[in-house]
Amino acid sequence: MKNLKLAWRNIWRNKRRTIITVMSVFFAVVLSVLMGSMQEGIYGSMIDNVVKTYTGHIQIQHVDYNDNQSINNVFEQRSGLLEEIESIDGVEVAVPRLKSFSLISNGNKTKGGALIGINPAKEEQLTELSQWVVKGDFLTQDDQGVLITKNIANHLEIGLGDTIILMSQGYHGTNAAGLYPVRGILAFPTQEMNNMGVYLHIDAAREFFYANNKLTEIALLVNDYENVPSVKEALIQKFDDQYNYLTWQELSPELVNFINSDKASAVIMLGILYLVIGFGILGTVLMMMAERRREMGVMVAVGMQKRRLSTIIWMETMLIAFIGVVAGFLFSWPLITYLSANPIPITGEYGAAYEQFGLEPVLFFKVVPQVFINQVLTVLAVTLVISLYPYYYIGRLKTIDAIRGN
Amino acid sequence: MAIIDIKNVKKIYNDNDVPVHAVNGVNLSFEKGEFAAIVGPSGSGKTTLLNLLGGLDNVTEGDIIVNGTNVNELKGSKLINFRLMNIGFVFQAYNLIPVLTARENVEFIMELQKRSSQERKSRSEALLKAVGLADRMNSRPSKLSGGQQQRVAVARALAPKPMFILADEPTANLDSASTENLLDIMERLNSEEQITFIFSTHDSRVVKKARRVITFEDGKVLSDETK
Numbered sequence: 001m002k003n004l005k006l007a008w009r010n011i012w013r014n015k016r017r018t019i020i021t022v023m024s025v026f027f028a029v030v031l032s033v034l035m036g037s038m039q040e041g042i043y044g045s046m047i048d049n050v051v052k053t054y055t056g057h058i059q060i061q062h063v064d065y066n067d068n069q070s071i072n073n074v075f076e077q078r079s080g081l082l083e084e085i086e087s088i089d090g091v092e093v094a095v096p097r098l099k100s101f102s103l104i105s106n107g108n109k110t111k112g113g114a115l116i117g118i119n120p121a122k123e124e125q126l127t128e129l130s131q132w133v134v135k136g137d138f139l140t141q142d143d144q145g146v147l148i149t150k151n152i153a154n155h156l157e158i159g160l161g162d163t164i165i166l167m168s169q170g171y172h173g174t175n176a177a178g179l180y181p182v183r184g185i186l187a188f189p190t191q192e193m194n195n196m197g198v199y200l201h202i203d204a205a206r207e208f209f210y211a212n213n214k215l216t217e218i219a220l221l222v223n224d225y226e227n228v229p230s231v232k233e234a235l236i237q238k239f240d241d242q243y244n245y246l247t248w249q250e251l252s253p254e255l256v257n258f259i260n261s262d263k264a265s266a267v268i269m270l271g272i273l274y275l276v277i278g279f280g281i282l283g284t285v286l287m288m289m290a291e292r293r294r295e296m297g298v299m300v301a302v303g304m305q306k307r308r309l310s311t312i313i314w315m316e317t318m319l320i321a322f323i324g325v326v327a328g329f330l331f332s333w334p335l336i337t338y339l340s341a342n343p344i345p346i347t348g349e350y351g352a353a354y355e356q357f358g359l360e361p362v363l364f365f366k367v368v369p370q371v372f373i374n375q376v377l378t379v380l381a382v383t384l385v386i387s388l389y390p391y392y393y394i395g396r397l398k399t400i401d402a403i404r405g406n
Numbered sequence: 407m408a409i410i411d412i413k414n415v416k417k418i419y420n421d422n423d424v425p426v427h428a429v430n431g432v433n434l435s436f437e438k439g440e441f442a443a444i445v446g447p448s449g450s451g452k453t454t455l456l457n458l459l460g461g462l463d464n465v466t467e468g469d470i471i472v473n474g475t476n477v478n479e480l481k482g483s484k485l486i487n488f489r490l491m492n493i494g495f496v497f498q499a500y501n502l503i504p505v506l507t508a509r510e511n512v513e514f515i516m517e518l519q520k521r522s523s524q525e526r527k528s529r530s531e532a533l534l535k536a537v538g539l540a541d542r543m544n545s546r547p548s549k550l551s552g553g554q555q556q557r558v559a560v561a562r563a564l565a566p567k568p569m570f571i572l573a574d575e576p577t578a579n580l581d582s583a584s585t586e587n588l589l590d591i592m593e594r595l596n597s598e599e600q601i602t603f604i605f606s607t608h609d610s611r612v613v614k615k616a617r618r619v620i621t622f623e624d625g626k627v628l629s630d631e632t633k
């Protein structure tokens with residue numbers, strides 16, 4: 001009679017209790033995997049939001065620009081530079097920008113915002129900016145007009161075809177000012193972006209700032225998040241310390257902080273969940289042993305070593321957890337695969353709240369093997385700790401007392 | 407030569423304020439092939455003596471020598487192994503592992519002894535046949551009557567080829583027909599295979615079958631008669 005076979009038969013002595021315990025493990029796994037996958041999905045969409053609507057995966061900047069975002073910390077777009085960057089493995093497109101702060105006025109109404117000079121064709125490849133144009137048209141080559149974000153347009157009470165005044169400081173202390181017709185209104189999914197400012201053609205921006213052929217940044221679209229470090233490495237190899245190279249994490253430290261602290265609070269919640277489940281399993285083990293105390297006494301009396309008896313009980317505990325984990329895994333894997341392909345839209349009040357926090361109102365799920373592995377390992381680790389109790393209990397078991405029944 | 411020597415054994419329980427002399431200076435010895443009953447009023451120390459003899463409890467004073475080994479000097483896994491190889495146990499009730507069939511219960515103990523599966527198989531069959539359960543070998547204990555369960559317990563006690571079998575009131579939970587039946591089986595095994603049985607009982611029908619009757623009172627041997 002193998003230990004495992006005995007353990008297997010033993011756990012089915014009290015079917016109901018075993019099923020309840022298995023179910024608790026099952027739900028713990030499903031719940032935590034669901035939560036973890038949703039977190040990953042939300043983080044992923046938040047990161048995507050930032051990366052794909054603005055920053056790109058990596059930015060190349062003037063070495064001082066990140067500390068002092070001044071129009072004076074710009075660099076030359078020498079000929080062939082973009083092509084050289086795009087030749088690096090993993091780089092899909094290099095998007096040039098000249099960006100600074102500007103006052104935006106209409107009549108006596110003025111608002112501060114970003115002034116972003118873009119190459120419309122390149123920009124399109126990274127941010128698909130044209131999809132957010134709700135009124136009017138996207139910028140064309142040689143365009144002298146601007147795209148203005150929704151909230152600023154509303155504030156300035158400005159519409160298509162109106163003309164706005166931009167005022168700022170140009171390169172090396174010059175005064176920059178100009179009149180620009182509004183070509184289009186941009187409505188982004190998040191309020192933060194809708195408060196941003198104006199986009200115009202990079203050539204027009206250079207003229208405005210008196211910054212001929214200058215750039216504040218080149219944003220890179222990389223084919224996969226995984227390749228970001230290697231692309232950065234290649235940039236350093238190629239250009240050394242001519243520029244500063246910032247990954248999306250370095251460009252959005254608040255986002256990284258948010259994700260990390262959110263993960264930490266999730267760990268606390270999961271900890272509580274596992275504590276509850278752990279005590280559930282412990283309760284089952286305690287009952288199992290209390291019920292079988294006499295039986296265990298008889299087994300030791302007739303010649304079974306305590307170690308082997310403990311191992312059988314240990315196996316019973318592990319089996320229960322294992323069944324729960326496997327069932328939880330088999331259930332949640334397809335579920336999450338489905339949800340990752342079919343994200344759940346959030347409507348009504350909650351959806352609005354999401355938008356206010358700058359999030360797309362959709363519940364994204366992401367299949368991350370690590371999430372599954374972590375949950376499975378955690379449940380098994382919790383059970384492993386609990387399943388050591390039988391060794392302690394049986395080690396101390398006085399055969400004679402167990403048989404007598406006290 | 408005696409296979410069991412009990413020399414001046416005392417067992418004092420100190421659980422409460424008043425010490426209880428459960429076994430109070432007992433000298434006994436048993437030969438191979440005995441069929442001995444220990445009788446006496448409730449609380450006279452029968453169970454205590456059998457437990458000491460089986461290495462399930464420790465003496466307060468004195469020695470118990472089983473086949474040259476002082477049982478009190480064994481501890482832990484050595485003691486468990488000694489029981490496995492030398493002593494068969496039949497308790498009053500609930501002897502069997504509930505999740506194993508009759509046959510598996512008998513085989514199980516031989517597996518603990520690391521006997522070959524071949525031997526386990528043939529011996530468990532033979533023993534269950536000997537206790538009249540050839541047709542119930544694959545039943546679990548819950549599907550057997552109390553008497554049948556005790557017969558399986560006897561088969562299991564015999565399976566490891568112990569030096570002797572200890573049975574504390576093996577028939578206490580049985581009706582008279584089952585008692586008769588179990589006793590017959592034990593007697594036959596004793597006479598045919600020279601298996602040594604030492605059992606305690608309150609049952610006069612059981613006492614009648616015994617060839618040696620040891621009477622206890624207040625933890626002492628009052629009389630020791632061999633028929």
Ligand SMILES: Nc1ncnc2c1ncn2[C@@H]1O[C@H](COP(=O)(O)OP(=O)(O)OP(=O)(O)O)[C@@H](O)[C@H]1O
Nearest residue numbers: 419421426427428447448449450451452453454455
């Ligand atoms: N664990 C214990 N702690 C304290 N006293 C005990 C313990 N076990 C037995 N005793 C006492 O020892 C004495 C002998 O008990 P024992 O069980 O050996 O008697 P017995 O002859 O088997 O009785 P019965 O016929 O009722 O089974 C009794 O007075 C009993 O109360």
Ligand SMILES: [Mg+2]
Nearest residue numbers: 452453454574
């Ligand atoms: Mg008794």
